[in-house]
Amino acid sequence: MEISRDQNDIEDISPVKMGSMHIAGSNGFGHNIEFMSQAYLRNRSSEINIVDDTSPSIERPLPIFLKFEDVQYKVRNSQDSTVKAVVSKVASQLNTENNGHYKHILKGITGSVSPGEILALMGPSGSGKTTLLKIIGGRLQDNVTGTVTYNNIPYCAALKRRIGFVTQDDVLFPQLTVEETLVFAAYLRLPNSISMKQKYQRVVMIIEELGLERCRHTRVGGGLIRGISGGERKRTSIGNEILVEPSLLLLDEPTSGLDSTSANRLVQILQGLAKAGRTIITTIHQPSSRMFHMFDKILLISEGIPVYYGKAREAMTYFSSLRFNPEIPMNPAEFLLDLATGQINDISIPDDCSRSNGSPASEKDILKYIQLKYKIQLEPKEKELHRCTNVPERLQLAIQVKKDWSMTWGDQFCILFKRTFKERWRDYFDKLRLLQSLGVALLLGLLWWKSKNGTEAQLRDQIGLMFYICIFWTSSSIFGAVYVFPFEKIYLVKERKADMYRLSVYYVCSTLCDMLAHILYPTLFMAIIYFMADFKRTVECFFLTLFATLIIAITSQGAGELFGAAVLSIKRSGMFASLILMLFLLTGGYYVQHIPKFMRWLKYISFMYYGFRLLLKVQYSGDQLYDCESKGGCRPLQSSPSFDTVNLDGGLQEVWILLAMAVGYRLCAYACLRKRINNCHL
The missing domain is CATH 3.40.50.300 (P-loop containing nucleotide triphosphate hydrolases)
Known part of the structure; x- marks a missing residue:
């Protein structure tokens, strides 16, 4: 691109020089504005001689008095x-x-x-x-x-x-x-x-x-x-x-x-x-x-x-x-x-x-x-x-004509998704994060090495592993998402004030980019622990267990985004997420199965409750036999006290509940983010 400029001509009628041409006492803002604007506009129209057709044709600054x-x-x-x-x-x-x-x-x-x-x-x-x-x-x-x-x-x-x-x-x-x-x-x-x-x-x-x-x-x-x-x-x-x-x-x-x-x-x-x-x-x-x-x-x-x-x-x-x-x-x-x-x-x-x-x-x-x-x-x-x-x-x-430079939603999404991924990819592929996932998977695999469910005690141990998997990915996903919006608030406020993109584009890009990590690490985790713990060795069961783990992580991510967007404070959002996580953990169906009636409603809003039940239904079936060495002979798993409140053959309606929760959390998170960001100032 070649740009030719006649510097002397430009400077002779530049706004700075024009300011000195005003009448005495005008302070550069006086009665000759008409002349100034005409000379200025003539200058801007002829200042640049663009030789290359590929040069960026950008509108020159409109004079603002x-x-x-x-x-x-x-x-x-x-x-x-x-x-x-x-x-x-x-x-x-x-x-x-x-x-x-x-x-x-x-x-x-x-x-x-x-x-x-x-x-x-x-x-x-x-x-x-x-x-x-x-x-x-x-x-x-x-x-x-x-x-x-x-x-x-x-x-x-x-x-x-x-x-x-x-x-x-x-x-x-x-x-x-x-x-x-x-x-x-x-x-x-x-x-x-x-x-x-x-x-x-x-x-x-x-x-x-x-x-x-x-x-x-x-x-x-x-x-x-x-x-x-x-x-x-x-x-x-x-x-x-x-x-x-x-x-x-x-x-x-x-x-x-x-x-x-x-x-x-x-x-x-x-x-x-x-x-x-x-x-x-x-x-x-x-x-x-x-x-x-x-x-x-x-x-x-x-x-x-x-x-x-x-x-x-x-x-x-x-x-x-x-x-x-x-x-x-x-x-x-x-x-x-x-x-x-x-x-x-x-x-x-x-x-x-x-x-x-x-x-x-x-x-x-x-x-x-x-x-x-x-x-x-x-x-x-x-x-x-x-x-x-x-x-x-x-x-x-x-000055009243709006510069309509808005891109389509899809164009903004492509650009912002690439920028978001470039900004966060070091966090996604962080060595410590990878080591944590693989290390915990190996540790759990060694503790539950070739676990069995032949007796009530062995079954209880295996169910405990299921609940720990649910806890681990729930907490990891919540705390991986709860700090995103509080950390990026200043960037988001600044760019929204400049009208750079739609808030919906930012939210979708942020969620999808983070979802890559919430899919990658649970997949590696389950690929290790599933076979070390000797869960049911069928292709269908493996992928259903992996799917259940992923949907738990994705739902938890949505909850974390909601907590972060609702508070937009690093300290308070973490504290709020910890309290909610503790509440959902206690009502998840492992520590307390028979919750008092006046507290029972809590479990129906707990995604951990539905996630834990889904893992159990995927891994076990009600007619599966166990405890065959006991005096009474083999019994079906459904008769175990561990499944008093879970119908193992009752279908997978938890999938739809968790999907509805994942979507609902994100819609609420977007609404909270829009409301809070519009009221924020830098």
Whole structure:
């Protein structure tokens, strides 16, 4: 693929250069938007000359002029329910609004940013930077007041695929390589009009653009898995979002944990992405002085209240005009953060900021002073600019057109199944897991070597082995499935927010991939123990016993998925599964056959009860004779006390019950997962 660019022509009319052509005081977002959009669109249409017909024809970023005004956000305080009820009742009687239940996080934030610009949200920890970023990205909508518009249009579903959101923690599958991560994202997120080959070429372009060639075949890693460096992980996360050419790119602390060189390189990459016409907003904690001057605009927030908004290079001039000056050479970012926290060490302050009695100004005094100055000097200008700014009607219409890139259910299934298997195959074929299955099978085979059922005691031993097989595969399957959704919750939430695939596709792929392991290991297990324990030597009986074991494992897997989806917490789901497993074990029909009437209903919801009965019916028949050496002579197995509650010749209706349970558990698990995931936020 050959791409020809005239760099000089591009830069001459790039959005960054166009911002400097505005009238004085427009802050890059003023009266010349009509001219800007026309030049920008002309630039994007002629910027790339595609020579190779196989090149990926991806829609270029639509210009987004973002404005937010008087944005406020509050959360409910966690108080005792009785106190809440009393306060609510009193408030309703007095016909007043009950504000005591809420804590205000953001208290009136105003600003704007244009295509080609980078807005940095700065402020101390807990000031509300990430909250504002989530509101702009449409991820927080409850308890939000104020206006946020995109080309003068409020947030709508059509914007979902035009916004890229890079979270502070890199949410990447650790077992996939960098290239696999981006390739699967491209296959799922890019439109069907682009072939698989073109999508792969798009990934190669992104890898080269972000400087990831060296680690493209290295696993991402994380936790106990060794992988790529922090800077490479962050660039991979950014690549994951810019694959689809988002118009608005939001990044939460992208330089967190990076050294100065890696952080500067990352911001340089963001500058390049902005020059391509994207609107970029990033939160930043304490950038270096060189990095600080790479940003076009700064929004400084203190305790949820803005104290500065404007060009980064004019920040020091503004505070100098208020007579706040550093007394020693100081990083501008450090100076701003000190002011945002009220720390004035090595900073001279204006005389009118001191207290009337001449005592030094406190932190609260400093913050109130700079907040008041912002309200008087900066905020009115920005609001006036918002009122005077008109976005072209065609951009307002274009922003409401949804990018319909949805693939068919089958196409999504093929891609997601392959990705899920690649991510989990090391767990499926783990040596320890294989050793556990084979080791337990050999141990049980040696303990029950050539077991017989000629006497009541021998029969009881063999039935005990049957129940242990049921316990082993029930517990293995439940605990193999219960942690899947809690572990993958963050990945699922992130990808669902990006509208990458249908939740039903993810669930079916997850279940089927895990089912491979729940079929493989029981099969190896039964192939060993069946002949060592000398069960009934017929082909039919062997395969029926194997089938019964598999259906027990598959039903247990569905129960584990339900427990995990209902709780979505690693600690609580494991505890919940342990309690249910214990309950089902006690009502399984081995320890207690004659359960009291008021507790008898428990066994009818226990899949272990039906699984154990199925194994017994498959292995034994009611007319089979045993105990022939006793004084009374041979007796049929059905007469044994071990089968008091089991009709060995009563048919295999347990198969249908277990199948119904397996399907029912999975339907409930899917419903719980959909409900819980829709209410989750990153």
